[in-house]
Each structure stands twice: as C-alpha cells, then as structure tokens.
Amino acid sequence: MIWLCASARSLPPKARNSALPLTDGKAAPVKVKPQEADRFAKAPPDGMLAILIYGPDPGLVHERMLNVTRAWLGDGMADDPFSLVDLAVEDVSKDHARLADDANAMTLMGGRRVIRLRDADEKTLKAVTQLLDDADPGKTDNRVVITAGDLTPRSGLRKLFEAAKTGAALACYVEDxxxxxxxxxxxxxxxxxxxxxxxxxxxxxxxxxxxxxxxxxxxxxxxxxxxxxxxxxxxxxxxxxxxxxxxxxxxxxxxxxxxxxxxxxxxxxxxxxxxxxxxxxxxxxxxxxxxxxxxxxxxxxxxxxxxxxxxxxxxxxxxxxxxxxxxxxxxxxxxxxxxxxxxxxxxxxxxxxxxxxxxxxxxxxxxxxxxxxxxx
Missing domain, CATH: 1.20.272.10 (Zinc Finger, Delta Prime; domain 3)
Known part of the structure; x- marks a missing residue:
C-alpha cells in the first residue's frame, strides 16, 4: 500500500430477549456482526444454548464473557459460585461428554447455571459438537459460554458455531x-x-x-x-x-x-x-x-x-x-x-x-x- 500526501481527518429480565430467527419454522443460524456483538452479549436471544467469544483482543473477550454471564444469571447471581461452572480445556478434551453432561445437569437447589470453558481450541471440538447435538435449550435452563483466542475462518470451532442453530460466535477484533x-x-x-x-x-x-x-x-x-x-x-x-x-x-x-x-x-x-x-x-x-x-x-x-x-x-x-x-x-x-x-x-x-x-x-x-x- 502506497499513500499519497493528502489532507487526513427466575431468569433475569434481560435474559428474556427476542426469539431466534426462524427458517421454514425452524431456528436458523445466528450471524452476529462485529458491531452488534456488544449488544448481543448483553442480551442474548431466547433459545440460545451456547456462545463462542473469540478474537485477538483478550480484554474484550473477557468483558463480553462477563456480560453474557450477567445476562443469563442476572447481576445479583453473576458471581455466585453455585451458579457458575468453570472448565479447562483438559476437562473436556479428555471427556468429550463433560460439557453436554454439565449443560443437561439439574442442580440440587434449582435455577440456572452458566458453564464457562476458557481458552478453547481445536482439541475441544468433539466436546463442543456433542454439546450442541445433545443439549436442548428448551429442556435445560443451563447455558454455556466459551472463550478462545484468534480463530481463522478455517477453524473448526468457529465454523461449528457459525452454522449452529442454538449457538452463536462473537468476534472480538481490536477496535480502532x-x-x-x-x-x-x-x-x-x-x-x-x-x-x-x-x-x-x-x-x-x-x-x-x-x-x-x-x-x-x-x-x-x-x-x-x-x-x-x-x-x-x-x-x-x-x-x-x-x-x-x-x-x-x-x-x-x-x-x-x-x-x-x-x-x-x-x-x-x-x-x-x-x-x-x-x-x-x-x-x-x-x-x-x-x-x-x-x-x-x-x-x-x-x-x-x-x-x-x-x-x-x-x-x-x-x-x-x-x-x-x-x-x-x-x-x-x-x-x-x-x-x-x-x-x-x-x-x-x-x-x-x-x-x-x-x-x-x-x-x-x-x-x-x-x-x-x-x-x-
């Protein structure tokens, strides 16, 4: 690129959002544009089971993970240890059913839990695939948020969420x-x-x-x-x-x-x-x-x-x-x-x-x- 010289210059209320878009009566994949990601993280639509948050800005990834957690649990419960399950890559790469099992599990006290998987990579692909196949947001109240670093368009994890009917991918690019x-x-x-x-x-x-x-x-x-x-x-x-x-x-x-x-x-x-x-x-x-x-x-x-x-x-x-x-x-x-x-x-x-x-x-x-x- 050569520049020429020129002048320059129950559920919390916010968890009850609009339903997922429908195609022929069935939920269609949700495409979230980067400029819409902040609003989406603060109010995910009904019927959303899992959200992948990825990108080269780790601070923005973390902030949106917290916003999704608050949206699903409510401000008063977002730090409640009984409402959160934090998993590591090793937990699900060795046990591919772990993520789906936690999403489908009932709690002794009742109420929603948010399962968070951080720093996901291709080793977690089988576990995440099983989650989206086996967990139904209409039958379980639990939700899953997954974070990852920068994923290329060829990433299996990214492609899985971009095509999912009960999941969405939020890209966190470095803001100008x-x-x-x-x-x-x-x-x-x-x-x-x-x-x-x-x-x-x-x-x-x-x-x-x-x-x-x-x-x-x-x-x-x-x-x-x-x-x-x-x-x-x-x-x-x-x-x-x-x-x-x-x-x-x-x-x-x-x-x-x-x-x-x-x-x-x-x-x-x-x-x-x-x-x-x-x-x-x-x-x-x-x-x-x-x-x-x-x-x-x-x-x-x-x-x-x-x-x-x-x-x-x-x-x-x-x-x-x-x-x-x-x-x-x-x-x-x-x-x-x-x-x-x-x-x-x-x-x-x-x-x-x-x-x-x-x-x-x-x-x-x-x-x-x-x-x-x-x-x-």
Whole structure:
C-alpha cells in the first residue's frame, strides 16, 4: 500500500430477549456482526444454548464473557459460585461428554447455571459438537459460554458455531481509535461527566489495543475526577499510568528510532503481559499513519514543530520530542515501506498459521532497520 500526501481527518429480565430467527419454522443460524456483538452479549436471544467469544483482543473477550454471564444469571447471581461452572480445556478434551453432561445437569437447589470453558481450541471440538447435538435449550435452563483466542475462518470451532442453530460466535477484533472513542465518550456520559472531542481522541489513541486496559484506566480516571464535571488534560496526565504509557509506546518508539535491542526488550515485555500480536501491529500502524500525514506536510515545506502543534488529536506531551525527531529523519517513502510490512504481517497472523509473535517481531525489526538508514 502506497499513500499519497493528502489532507487526513427466575431468569433475569434481560435474559428474556427476542426469539431466534426462524427458517421454514425452524431456528436458523445466528450471524452476529462485529458491531452488534456488544449488544448481543448483553442480551442474548431466547433459545440460545451456547456462545463462542473469540478474537485477538483478550480484554474484550473477557468483558463480553462477563456480560453474557450477567445476562443469563442476572447481576445479583453473576458471581455466585453455585451458579457458575468453570472448565479447562483438559476437562473436556479428555471427556468429550463433560460439557453436554454439565449443560443437561439439574442442580440440587434449582435455577440456572452458566458453564464457562476458557481458552478453547481445536482439541475441544468433539466436546463442543456433542454439546450442541445433545443439549436442548428448551429442556435445560443451563447455558454455556466459551472463550478462545484468534480463530481463522478455517477453524473448526468457529465454523461449528457459525452454522449452529442454538449457538452463536462473537468476534472480538481490536477496535480502532474511532470505535474506542465512542465507547469512552459513552462511559463519560453515563457518569455524568463532560469531555471534549480532542481529549476523548487523546484517550482513545493512548488506550487502543486492549479493552480491559481501557476499562481499568477510565474507571481510575473517573474516580480521580471526583466532583469535577469536565475532563482536563491535567486529569489525564496525572492518572493514566505507566501500563498505558509505556507498554505499546515503548515498542513503537524504540523501533521508530532504530534501537533494535530496546525494541526486542519492549516486545518481550508485551508478550509476557499476553498482549495480542495483532494489537501490537495495529499500534505500529496507527503511529505510522499519524506520522505519514505529518511527514507529508514537512516534505511540503512546513516546520516539524508547527506541524506537530497543529496535529489532531493532540500528540501526548511526553512523546512530542520523539515525534519531532521522527519527522526530521523519516521520509514518506520509508514510512510507506514500514506500513506495508506491518499490514502484511497482520494478514499473515490471521491467515497463515505462522507464529504471530515472530511475525510481529520481524515487522518491528524491519521498521527499526529502516529507521537506521541515512537520507530521506
């Protein structure tokens, strides 16, 4: 991809939802679009036995698993140990009937239970197939939620749920800054707080890539604001902690200045935190896109500092010096090369089955090598 320089810019009530769609009088497979997944997780339709939640954003997968659990049990019972059964992959890969048996089981005290199977993979396919074949949501009140990492379209588990009449698959892709900005804005509105578009964009740019991290940081920010009705840059500077500041920024900025050892160290810290490789590649892509827009203006004759000062959303003050250095050393042509490699790596992560962390490492090392080249 080559960019040209241009301007840029009983059951709980919510468990009683609409019935499943019918085809010739029978339930038809439910197709859930990514933009509809949040709403679906908070109110699954009647007749839904099991939901698969998968994708490269583990924080979003976890959040939607909790939302499905609350929808099926009600807020007051969502943490009740007698209402939850948590299974591991080993439990069902060795005993293929375990999942269906638990779904069909009656409890001594009565009432619904939610069975949760985390980190499912192809080893669980037989157990999940037996669940969908043997358990009838019309005869059992229990429900099943299954989580998994990023599944390709060829995944047997994903295909099974996409074709199921009593199951559905929710994809949890890494949200872009625009989508995350809408979610953050809704959080502030719900809390009765005001935030300008620029400050919402600043938060989205810094917190994109991990929904769980975003939720923790926004919770902390709202508590810190106290009785203040309007968000200010000071609130952000004093509350958004090192986890948000340093995790992705460390890796991206090290690569952009050509420091391969520092790039590798930052990437290893991200892998130790179970960060999604796709989220890490997206962080590099966002940075390159932002830099590309500004580099076009610099190549058109503008001063790097003035370009930086007029950037929207505003550049976080701790990163301004790094941006200035990059605008003086990176050409539009080299930015295009780095972006091409990052996009290619993301595609390979999703489609080839190659080790996604290794693909991400190579993309960052390639960017660092480009940064070391002399001349524009």
């Amino acid at each position: 800054e625009r989508q995350l900005g809408q979610i953050i804005n809704a959080r502030f509105t719900e809390a009765g707080k005001r935030a300008s578009r620029d400050l919402i964009d600043t938060l989205a740019a810094r917190l994109v890539g991990d929904r769980a991290l975003m939720s923790r940081e926004i919770d902390k920010l709202l508590i810190y604001m106290g009785d203040d009705e309007s968000l200010t840059p000071t609130h952000i500077a004093e509350t958004i902690g090192d986890e948000a500041d340093l995790s992705l920024d460390d890796a991206v900025m090290a690569a952009m200045r050509g420091d391969i050892p520092a790039t590798d160290r930052a990437l290893q810290r991200l892998w130790a935190q179970d960060m999604s490789p796709v989220a890490v590649l997206r962080a590099l892509q966002r940075h390159l896109l932002k830099l590309h827009t500004m580099a076009c203006e610099v190549e058109g004759g503008k001063n790097p500092k003035s370009v930086l000062d007029s950037a929207r959303p505003p550049i976080f003050f701790k990163l301004k010096n790094a941006y200035v250095a990059q605008l003086r050393s990176w050409s539009v042509s080299r930015i295009n090369q780095a972006m091409e490699r990052a996009l290619e790596a993301e595609g390979q992560c999703k489609e080839t089955g190659m080790p996604d962390k290794a693909l991400t490492d190579r993309s960052f090392w390639f960017t660092a090598q480009l940064a070391k080249r002399r001349g524009r």
